[in-house]
Amino acid sequence: xxxxxxPLARHPADAVxxxxxxxxxxxAGGTEILNWMRLxxxxxxxxxxxxxxxxxxxxxxxxxxxxxxxxxxxxxxxxHALVRQHATVLAEACLKAASAQVRNRATxxxxxxxxxxxxxxxxxxRLPWGxxxxxxxxxxxxxxxxxxxxxxxxxxxxCVATQPSDPAVALACLDARVELLxxxxxxxxxxxxxxxxxxxxxSGGTDPARTETRLAADELITAYHIPLRTSxxxxxxxxxxxxxxxxxxxxxxxxxxxxxxVIRAARLALGSVAQKPWRLRSAEAALNGQPLTRxxxxxxxxxxxxxxxxxxxxxxxxxxxxxxxxxxxLAAGGAA
Amino acid sequence: MAxxxxxxxxMLNGERRELTIExxxxxxxxxxxxxxxTGAKKGCNEGACGACTVLIDGKRVNACLVLGVQCVGREVVxxxxxxxxxxxxxxxQQAFIDNDAFQCGYCTPGQVISAVACxxxxxxxxxxxVREWMSGNICRCSxxxxxxxxxxxxxxxxERS
Numbered sequence: 212x213x214x215x216x217x218p219l220a221r222h223p224a225d226a227v228x229x230x231x232x233x234x235x236x237x238x239a240g241g242t243e244i245l246n247w248m249r250l251x252x253x254x255x256x257x258x259x260x261x262x263x264x265x266x267x268x269x270x271x272x273x274x275x276x277x278x279x280x281x282x283x284x285x286x287x288x289x290x291h292a293l294v295r296q297h298a299t300v301l302a303e304a305c306l307k308a309a310s311a312q313v314r315n316r317a318t319x320x321x322x323x324x325x326x327x328x329x330x331x332x333x334x335x336x337r338l339p340w341g342x343x344x345x346x347x348x349x350x351x352x353x354x355x356x357x358x359x360x361x362x363x364x365x366x367x368x369x370c371v372a373t374q375p376s377d378p379a380v381a382l383a384c385l386d387a388r389v390e391l392l393x394x395x396x397x398x399x400x401x402x403x404x405x406x407x408x409x410x411x412x413x414s415g416g417t418d419p420a421r422t423e424t425r426l427a428a429d430e431l432i433t434a435y436h437i438p439l440r441t442s443x444x445x446x447x448x449x450x451x452x453x454x455x456x457x458x459x460x461x462x463x464x465x466x467x468x469x470x471x472x473v474i475r476a477a478r479l480a481l482g483s484v485a486q487k488p489w490r491l492r493s494a495e496a497a498l499n500g501q502p503l504t505r506x507x508x509x510x511x512x513x514x515x516x517x518x519x520x521x522x523x524x525x526x527x528x529x530x531x532x533x534x535x536x537x538x539x540x541l542a543a544g545g546a547a
Numbered sequence: 548m549a550x551x552x553x554x555x556x557x558m559l560n561g562e563r564r565e566l567t568i569e570x571x572x573x574x575x576x577x578x579x580x581x582x583x584x585t586g587a588k589k590g591c592n593e594g595a596c597g598a599c600t601v602l603i604d605g606k607r608v609n610a611c612l613v614l615g616v617q618c619v620g621r622e623v624v625x626x627x628x629x630x631x632x633x634x635x636x637x638x639x640q641q642a643f644i645d646n647d648a649f650q651c652g653y654c655t656p657g658q659v660i661s662a663v664a665c666x667x668x669x670x671x672x673x674x675x676x677v678r679e680w681m682s683g684n685i686c687r688c689s690x691x692x693x694x695x696x697x698x699x700x701x702x703x704x705x706e707r708s
Contacts, residue, residue: 214569245612310682311664311683312609455678
């Protein structure tokens with residue numbers, strides 16, 4: 212690992228000023244970037260510690276929002292009473308992520324910026340195969356390789372990676388907004404706009420395989436704002452090969468408002484199917500007015516997945532995603 | 548040492564330690580290579596096995612995923628620091644012995660530290676909860692039933708004492 216300078220940010224402005232300099236990264240929990248540096252995915256000259264910014268881990272009700280500081284750890288978010296009551300899906304997603312130890316370090320700000328678990332990507336430099344994220348133009352070994360855990364939506368021939376964050380899926384389902392601070396000031400962005408699919412990145416500019424979010428290089432995620440909807444219930448379903456401490460094959464977040472067993476409003480987001488949390492917006496619209504039963508909801512969810520395109524080894528994910536979304540919706544509504 | 552060398556002033560197993568380290572040195576390498584505390588093990592060095600679990604300000608973390616310099620002003624406790632000063636084992640250590648909760652023993656320091664925190668957090672309520680909240684500690688000898696029993700046993704002993 213290359214050595215680096217280590218300034219400690221006392222104020223958000225210090226962090227943003229440091230991030231404006233070349234070859235600089237932010238560290239909070241460090242559970243991701245230490246591994247990036249060990250593998251040669253990143254080799255920064257300077258690592259600015261944002262883990263001790265004042266009130267960076269606060270969780271509070273502010274107006275009609277729950278506002279969660281980006282420095283809150285996954286355990287702090289997952290065990291917070293306000294989150295458990297009003298953003299249940301986020302609490303569940305946080306506590307189903309990683310392990311108790313990792314969750315004591317990993318922050319909600321860093322977690323959504325984690326990189327793909329693609330084994331061709333996550334290997335020690337230099338790679339004996341192509342990976343456009345690691346070496347632009349070198350190809351994608353997963354495109355026709357071992358791709359049973361890769362994307363079914365939004366991928367391109369240049370990259371078929373998925374975004375593995377659990378909390379990101381819950382935040383997208385909850386219509387959360389991300390608060391960003393950069394040299395140009397503060398701005399808000401819909402959680403569903405933060406990440407880019409490979410197809411979106413390709414239409415947007417240069418180096419598409421390595422462009423995974425709309426975050427500018429000098430920007431820091433400072434908080435998440437989640438609208439408080441007291442008539443709504445939510446739940447998270449994570450399907451994985453090991454019951455705990457394992458990444459998802461697919462996951463699903465659901466939020467629903469019911470009236471006499473009939474859906475008044477529903478929102479669904481899938482995880483580990485694309486390089487971004489995947490909202491099933493056409494299903495959300497179609498579910499309005501449907502009874503909350505397996506038979507009534509599943510056809511609408513399946514229809515919303517008609518655009519999915521399987522790779523050589525991951526066709527199973529399409530049906531698994533539909534069933535996970537259905538289970539999450541039923542669990543959210545108390546019908547599971 | 549490189550120009551980036553940074554002062555680290557922290558508490559380790561109840562003693563104040565002051566040293567100079569490179570920022571890239573992880574807490575795990577600092578403990579094992581500089582301070583000769585080899586109880587925390589380097590199993591995977593990527594946060595996947597839990598063998599390097601230590602406490603920072605009472606919370607369990609993977610020492611391989613923390614930079615040493617991030618511990619400035621913090622209190623770090625390793626497996627070497629949990630027995631009583633007189634030498635009596637911690638109740639969790641004794642419960643691991645009494646319940647035969649290890650075979651090769653490589654994961655045990657991490658398991659014990661993790662269990663101390665798991666009990667303190669209030670997650671050692673029943674078998675299912677222990678299995679979920681101890682899932683960050685892998686045991687390749689697969690002593691999981693005995694480990695689960697030891698954690699529950701230790702919690703009961705600690706409640707009694």
